[in-house]
Amino acid sequence: MSIKGKNAVITGGANGIGKAxxxxxxxxxxxxxxxxxxxGPGQEVAGQAREGGVEALSFQCDVTSYDQVKKAVAQTxxxxxxxxxxxNNAGIDRGLPFVKTDPELWELIINVNYRSFLIASHVCIPYxxxxxxxxxxxxxxxAGRxxxxxxxxxxxxKAAIMASSKALAKELARYNIRVNCVSPGPVKTELWDRLHEGEKGQRVTEAVTKSIPLRRLGAPQDVANVVAFFVGDDSSYLTGQVLSIDGGLTMIG
Ligand SMILES: NC(=O)c1ccc[n+]([C@@H]2O[C@H](COP(=O)([O-])OP(=O)(O)OC[C@H]3O[C@@H](n4cnc5c(N)ncnc54)[C@H](O)[C@@H]3O)[C@@H](O)[C@H]2O)c1
Known part of the structure; x- marks a missing residue:
């Protein structure tokens, strides 16, 4: 591992996968x-990180706002x-048949998931x-695959993030910038729990778990471990990759 002393910006780092x-x-x-x-949760995570001896900052920031992200990254x-x-971790989901969605929801999900990826990348890449x-x-x-x-x-x-990451990987390789994606399957976080509330949700969770070859939902740590690999020197010849972390559910790639 080679990231000692490096500085990392994590969007949506207060909970779930981002926290891990x-x-x-x-x-x-x-x-x-x-x-x-x-x-509150962001400050808590930063506090926990500091206990290990590193510097840790937390910004209350809506990642759909270019100005807020720009300011937080400049301060960092x-x-x-x-x-x-x-x-680029911040993301949301809502489980609804497409015909029951409306343009307001489209805008929300596109903004939080994809626009935030564009914003944070656009702000950080010049540095x-x-x-x-x-x-x-x-x-x-x-889900995006x-x-x-x-x-x-x-x-x-999610497909947009993965496709744009490949394009960015090609644009940025000349600057010694690597760009990769992790592609989790079901991971037990608040996002998963919110999507699978009640008895029906419980049944879906059980069915999904049974269909995963490794017979368990992912844990945030499973994703964090692969992210650590991608940011470290062990993956120094990898760019433009998408790696599923799903207990063998899709076996894509
Ligand atoms: N949980 C899963 O099964 C799963 C599977 C595949 C991919 N993912 C992806 O992993 C990422 C993290 O998901 P999670 O399950 O940990 O979710 P989560 O809901 O547990 O945590 C998401 C975090 O993002 C933050 N956030 C949401 N909107 C924000 C905004 N506008 N500005 C700033 N922060 C914002 C939340 O406050 C929260 O801290 C997401 O991109 C999600 O799509 C999750």
Whole structure:
């Protein structure tokens, strides 16, 4: 591992997968900056990271706002001195048949999932170009690779992140910036629990678990471990990749 002393920005780092990524990168010696809507949990994660001896910042930030992200990243750069790693993790989902969705919901999901990826990348990449190094890992999803009923919008935004990451990987390789995606299957977080409330949700969760060859839902740590691989030197010859983390559910690739 080689990220000791590097500075990482993590969107949506206050909970779930983003929290596990933040703490794992901090464990590896990276300084971390959490950008999240939720201030209390964000501060808590930063506090936990600091206990391990790294610097950790937390910004209450709506990642759909270009100005808010720009300000938080500029402050991170000012305090820590560089922006080495960007983790595009913030995301939301709503389970609804497409015909029951409306343009307001389309806008929300597209903004939080895809536009935030564009914003944070657009804000962080100039720092990386300037220092001629950088590493971007974004959260795709197996839903965006295979399609899931009830998640038409979500699947589209995740596919967009994975496709744009490949294009970015080609654009940015000359600046020594690597761009990859992790593509989780079902991971037990609040996002999963909200989508699978009640008895029906319980039944779906059980059925999904049975269909996973490794017979369990993913844990946030499973994703954080692969993100740590992508940001470290062990993956130094990888860029433009999408790696499923799904207990063998899709076996894509
Ligand atoms: N849980 C799964 O099964 C699963 C599967 C595949 C991919 N993913 C992806 O992993 C990522 C994390 O998901 P999770 O399950 O940990 O979700 P989560 O709901 O547990 O956490 C998401 C975090 O993002 C933050 N957030 C949401 N909107 C925001 C905004 N506008 N500005 C700033 N922060 C915002 C939330 O406050 C929260 O801290 C998402 O991109 C999701 O699509 C999750």
């Amino acid at each position: 990524i933040t703490l794992r990168l901090a464990e590896e010696g990276a300084n971390v900056a959490v950008l999240d809507l939720q201030d 750069h000012e305090k820590l001195g560089s922006i080495d790693i960007l983790i 990386m170009i300037e220092q001629n190094s950088g590493n971007i890992v974004s959260l795709g999803s197996d 295979i399609g899931n009923p009830g998640e038409v919008l979500y699947c589209g935004t």
